[in-house]
Amino acid sequence: MSLPPGPYTGASRPRGGGLSARTADIGVAAAVTLLVVVWTVLTMRYESEPLNRTVIGWALIAVGCGALYFRRRAPVAVAVVTLAVCVVYYPLSVYDGPLMVTFALALYTAAAEGRFTAAVALAVVTLIAVGFGEARQHDGNRQIDDMSLFMLAGWLVSLVAVGRAQWTRAAYLREVEQRALAAEREQEARAEQSATEERLRIARELHDVLGHSVSLINVQSGAALHRLSKKPEPAAALSAAEEALEAVKATSKEALRELRSTLGALRGPDESAPTSPASGLDRLDELVARARATGIDVRLRTEGERRPLPPPVDLAAYRIVQESLTNVTRHARATGAVVTVDYTDGRAVRVRVDDDGEGAPEGSPPGSGIRGMAERARAFGGELTARNTAQGFGVSARLPIDAEPQTEGSERTE
Incomplete structure (x- = not known):
């Protein structure tokens, strides 16, 4: 055991439901005092000595x-x-009471509190002092014979050994x-980390779903208001309003579907799961159509032979395209965009939005949307680039098909 000795360690530590260390010390001191006093008073009935020695x-x-x-x-000091x-006391008093019990208890406590070297030294000094004192006495005056001296040695060794064993046991229990x-703290930390990662994942999903849909609704509504502000003919105004409302209705319906699907992760085990299909690259046609309704000429192109993807990778690719189109409709001031899904790499799928x-602007830091897309790609061991091109702006992501989601260590700033 490598735990350092110290006061109130080992046997001195109060256990749950037991007496405190101070109360136990008072009780032990009182019990030993009662034993010594009663024994000495009984001995005084048969022996006598001068008053000064008695005092x-x-x-x-x-x-x-x-x-x-x-x-x-x-x-050690008490020992x-x-x-x-x-x-x-013993050479001075004729009563020969059991005062030696105090030293025995103190010697045991020193060993039980981890002062093993000091306890051994005191035991050796005691044995040598007693042996030397008896050796100087004449045979008729010796109070301890050789056998008793041998038993005293065994008694001292036993006290130190039992104390050492008690300290070792207490140290083991502490360890x-x-x-x-430590295991409980580690389990709590892992649970907290898992909860944080799940919270960040859900927050990112909600950001992507609501950000995309609300942006489309904003653009569609703004375009309709712009047309109506020119005060067209009633028939044309009605047509523009109907077209805008239909687009807003379709976008909001899709937003609700996406929201229900995302919030399904928060459902309890006894609640039914969402029935709407999860988003994936097979729903890009709908996504492109909604973006096209904002007035931007968005086209979808597929390269290579289309094949099914693992659901997490499929969803991540869809979200990257969705966020890219959101940025196009909100910030790019573009007239056209091309969404490309490339299956030619057998180990990965590539998506591009140009x-x-x-x-x-040159030198501007990436926004939260681009950082979120990059996090999605890195979570699967992939990569994402977003930079200006000769025609405008392009986002390209590569997602390994056989990758498992990794731990996300960073949080996006909204």
Whole structure:
């Protein structure tokens, strides 16, 4: 485990539904204090010592037991304090109470809090000090024999080993928790990214559908108003109005069909899907006819043998032509345009829209429509060019037929 040790880590971390670390520390310190005090009071019934030693002994007990409250905040310091208290207490007092429990608990806590090296060092120092002190005693005055000294060594090793095992387990649980949180965050990020991509796709579809249709309606209405502003004969005026209204009706009907088809992506699983056919290159005749109704001579040309395309590629090619014709009717001031669908490349389909309009101003940045068409082409691993030509302006796109849509990393600016 590579997690760094620190205060309130490992065993000190409160688990959900359990006691807080501070409450647990108070409880442990109180329990140990009660044990030591009761044991010492019972021992005082059978032993006696000078008052000054008794006072010092009780003061040492208070320091050793009270230090346990800070055992998680400063585990090494508390272990050193409790060891020092024991070193002074046992040679001084005749009551021989269980004050050593404070050092045992502090030593375990140091190992459980990740201070493994310090815990081992304290255990070794304790064992050497006890062994050296007993070695200097005469045989009749020794309080710990060789067997007890060996058991003390095993006891110290066990405390450090159990503490180390507790720290390792706590570190493992923390790592598992961190991995689970990281996986949850990654899943949320992926879901948010998917939702954003779907939102951008739907926004682009709505922009292309409504932008094209509304532009045609605007041009058709403007042309009719222009004719009527010349105050023609009533019969001619009625004919012009009927022609404009028929064009507006057809365009708005197609816009509604496209809108229903696009919004079908937002339907729930228990809702019926839209019944109108999806847009594709087989509907270019209708698209060209609507554009021609604005007064521009739009022609459709096919090169190579026509073949079915994957639905996503078919829709993308249709949308590119649709947006190109929208730009022609809105900005080009063209009198004619040619839409070309080229199937001669066996691995891709090419669509071109060339007009005889004014073209784009030199050095001007591409508009949102051109950027959207380029995004569509790149999403399938294709490419799109839009530039001025000798006759006007041309848009050309190549879409691989066997390509899958890729992640869209950029958002268009409307």
